[in-house]
Amino acid sequence: MTTTPEVAFNEQGLVPVVVQDETSKRVLMVAYMNREALELTLTTGRAVYWSRSRGELWRKGDTSGNAQFVRRVELDCDGDTLLISVEQVGPACHTGTMSCFDVAVLPAVTNVVPGDAVPPLVKE
Amino acid sequence: MTTTPEVAFNEQGLVPVVVQDETSKRVLMVAYMNREALELTLTTGRAVYWSRSRGELWRKGDTSGNAQFVRRVELDCDGDTLLISVEQVGPACHTGTMSCFDVAVLPAVTNVVPGDAVPPLVKE
Numbered sequence: 599m600t601t602t603p604e605v606a607f608n609e610q611g612l613v614p615v616v617v618q619d620e621t622s623k624r625v626l627m628v629a630y631m632n633r634e635a636l637e638l639t640l641t642t643g644r645a646v647y648w649s650r651s652r653g654e655l656w657r658k659g660d661t662s663g664n665a666q667f668v669r670r671v672e673l674d675c676d677g678d679t680l681l682i683s684v685e686q687v688g689p690a691c692h693t694g695t696m697s698c699f700d701v702a703v704l705p706a707v708t709n710v711v712p713g714d715a716v717p718p719l720v721k722e
Numbered sequence: 723m724t725t726t727p728e729v730a731f732n733e734q735g736l737v738p739v740v741v742q743d744e745t746s747k748r749v750l751m752v753a754y755m756n757r758e759a760l761e762l763t764l765t766t767g768r769a770v771y772w773s774r775s776r777g778e779l780w781r782k783g784d785t786s787g788n789a790q791f792v793r794r795v796e797l798d799c800d801g802d803t804l805l806i807s808v809e810q811v812g813p814a815c816h817t818g819t820m821s822c823f824d825v826a827v828l829p830a831v832t833n834v835v836p837g838d839a840v841p842p843l844v845k846e
Binding site for chain 1: 728738740742747748749751752758762763764765766767768770779781784789791792793794795796797798799800803804805809811815816817819822823824825826827828829830831832833834835836838840841843845
C-alpha cells in the first residue's frame with residue numbers, strides 16, 4: 599500500500615477532488631475520496647471515489663461505462679484538496695452532459711476589471 | 723439582493739467553489755462561500771469567500787493584491803458545488819505560486835487506457 603501521509607482528510611475522513619479533463623481542461627465534477635479510494639486511484643489508474651450518499655466505494659464508470667483514466671494527481675498547498683486530470687470516456691455527468699457544470703450559469707457581474715475603483719466590502 | 727435559491731449550501735452553510743483561470747484554464751484553488759459571500763461575488767464582480775479558519779468574509783486580493791475578477795459562475799448538477807472562472811491578478815496561492823495545486827504531484831499509475839483489462843475492485 600502506498601502511503602499518502604501528506605493528505606489532510608477532513609473530520610469525515612474525506613478529501614474533495616476536483617476532476618479536470620486532460621484535453622479540454624474543462625472541470626468535469628467534484629467528488630470525494632477516503633484514504634482507500636485515493637490509494638486505489640493512485641495504484642490502479644482508474645478514478646475511485648467514496649459515495650457519500652451510498653456510503654461505499656465507487657469506481658467511476660463501472661455502472662455507466664463512463665470511466666476516468668488517471669493522468670495526473672496534484673495536492674494543494676494546504677494538503678486538503680486534490681486535483682486530478684483524467685482521460686474521460688463519454689460524459690462525466692450522470693445527467694448526460696460532458697461536465698456536471700454544464701447545467702446552470704448564475705447571473706453575475708462580469709465586467710469589472712483591474713484598475714476599476716474598489717468600493718469597500720459592505721457586509722450585511 | 724439577488725436570490726440564489728438553487729444553491730444547496732451544506733450543513734455549515736457553505737458551498738465549495740472551484741476557481742479556474744479564464745485564460746490558462748488552470749485550476750487555481752478551492753475555497754468556500756456562504757450565501758453572503760456568493761451574493762457579493764455575483765453582484766460586485768470580485769470573488770468573495772468565507773474564511774473557515776478566520777470565520778469571516780474575505781475578498782480575495784484585499785490584503786495580497788492578488789484579486790480575482792469574476793468572468794463566469796456555474797453551478798453543478800447537484801447544486802452543491804460552484805465553478806467560477808476568473809481573471810487572476812498575480813499568483814492565486816498565498817505561497818506565491820500561480821495555483822495552489824502547483825505544490826505536489828502524487829505518485830500515480832497514469833498509463834492505463836480505455837480497452838485495458840479491468841480487474842475487479844478489491845477493497846480492503
